[in-house]
Amino acid sequence: MLKGKQKEFWQDTVTKLTIALIYAFLYSIALNFFWQPGQIxxxxxxxxxxxxTTLFDRxxxxxxxxxxxxxxxxxxxFILAWFKINKKFVVFTVISVTFASFAMYIVPNISLTNDPIIxxxxxxxxxxxxxxxxxxxGISTGGMDALIITLRQHTGRSIGAISMMINGVIILTAGYLFSWPYAFYSLLAIFVSGKVTDLVYVKHQKVQVMVITxxxxxxxxALQEDLTRGITVIPQGYGAYDHQEQTILITVITFYEMEILNRIMKEVDQKAFVSVSQDIKILSHFEELNIV
Structure with a gap:
C-alpha cells in the first residue's frame, strides 16, 4: 500500500512539474511574442x-x-499562499514562478505582427x-493566483471574473500613465484570457445531479466518501413502467468532479438512472474543495 501511494505521489509530482513547465513557456510566448511587441x-x-519596467527605463x-x-x-x-492555502500549494507556486521567470528571460522578444488587436x-x-x-x-501560476483563489473561496465567483476585476484596475493605471488606446487593447486581452481560462478550468462550474437508484x-x-457533498434523499418513488420501488438522490457537485461521479456509479450501481443539469445558480453556501 505504501509503495502504491509513493508511486502515485511521484506520478502526480512529475505530471505537475511537466504542466508547470508547459505553462511557463506558453505564458512567455504570449508575453514576448504578442503582448510586449504589441505594447499590450x-x-x-x-x-x-x-x-x-517602463517607469524605471523612462x-x-x-x-x-x-x-x-x-x-x-x-x-x-508566496507568504499569502503559505498562510491562506497550504504548504504544498506554495511549493508548486515557487516552482511555477521560477519556471516562468526563467522562460521570460530566455524566450526572445519576437514581433510576429504590429496589429495591437491581433x-x-x-x-x-x-x-x-x-x-x-x-x-x-492544481498548480498555482504565481502572480495574484493566491489572492484570486482566496477571493474565489470566499465569494464563489469564477476565476476569470475575479481576474478581470483586479486586472482592470491595473490596466487603467497603465493607460493613465502611458497610453489610453493600448490600455483598451490590454483590456481586450484580459477579457479573452479570462474567458479562455474559464473554458479550460471548469472546477468552479456547478451541476445538479439526480440519481434514481x-x-x-x-x-x-460512496458519494459521501469520495465527494463529501450533501445529498437530499427522496424515498419511495417507483417507476411507471415496472412499478419497482426507487429512491431519488439529489446533490450538487462541480463539473470537475463529474469523472469521480461516473466512476462511483459504474462501481456501485450501473443500472441507476443519472440526470445532470448544468448552468445552475447556488443561492446558499457551497463549499469549495482544496485546489491541490
Whole structure:
C-alpha cells in the first residue's frame, strides 16, 4: 500500500512539474511574442512588472528585466499562499514562478505582427489556456493566483471574473500613465484570457445531479466518501413502467468532479438512472474543495 501511494505521489509530482513547465513557456510566448511587441499590458503581477519596467527605463534609464521584477513581486504572494492555502500549494507556486521567470528571460522578444488587436487576442488566448491548464492540474501560476483563489473561496465567483476585476484596475493605471488606446487593447486581452481560462478550468462550474437508484445506501456511502457533498434523499418513488420501488438522490457537485461521479456509479450501481443539469445558480453556501 505504501509503495502504491509513493508511486502515485511521484506520478502526480512529475505530471505537475511537466504542466508547470508547459505553462511557463506558453505564458512567455504570449508575453514576448504578442503582448510586449504589441505594447499590450498584461494583468496581475506581470502587468505591474511591465509598468515598473517602463517607469524605471523612462526615469533612470535602468533596463531591469521583467523576469526579475516579476519574481520579486511574487514573494508576498508566496507568504499569502503559505498562510491562506497550504504548504504544498506554495511549493508548486515557487516552482511555477521560477519556471516562468526563467522562460521570460530566455524566450526572445519576437514581433510576429504590429496589429495591437491581433496581439491582444492571440496573447490572451495563449495566456488563458496556459493559466487554465495549470489550475486544472492544481498548480498555482504565481502572480495574484493566491489572492484570486482566496477571493474565489470566499465569494464563489469564477476565476476569470475575479481576474478581470483586479486586472482592470491595473490596466487603467497603465493607460493613465502611458497610453489610453493600448490600455483598451490590454483590456481586450484580459477579457479573452479570462474567458479562455474559464473554458479550460471548469472546477468552479456547478451541476445538479439526480440519481434514481435501487441501491440508495451503497450509492450514498460512496458519494459521501469520495465527494463529501450533501445529498437530499427522496424515498419511495417507483417507476411507471415496472412499478419497482426507487429512491431519488439529489446533490450538487462541480463539473470537475463529474469523472469521480461516473466512476462511483459504474462501481456501485450501473443500472441507476443519472440526470445532470448544468448552468445552475447556488443561492446558499457551497463549499469549495482544496485546489491541490
Amino acid at each position: 499590458y498584461a494583468g496581475g503581477i506581470t502587468g505591474i512588472s511591465q509598468i515598473l 526615469g533612470s534609464g535602468a533596463n531591469i528585466p521583467i523576469s526579475i521584477i516579476y519574481y520579486l513581486l511574487n514573494v508576498p504572494m 496581439c491582444a487576442i492571440f496573447g490572451g488566448v495563449i495566456n488563458g489556456f496556459s493559466l487554465g491548464l495549470a489550475l486544472k492540474y 435501487q441501491k440508495p445506501a451503497e450509492v450514498i456511502a
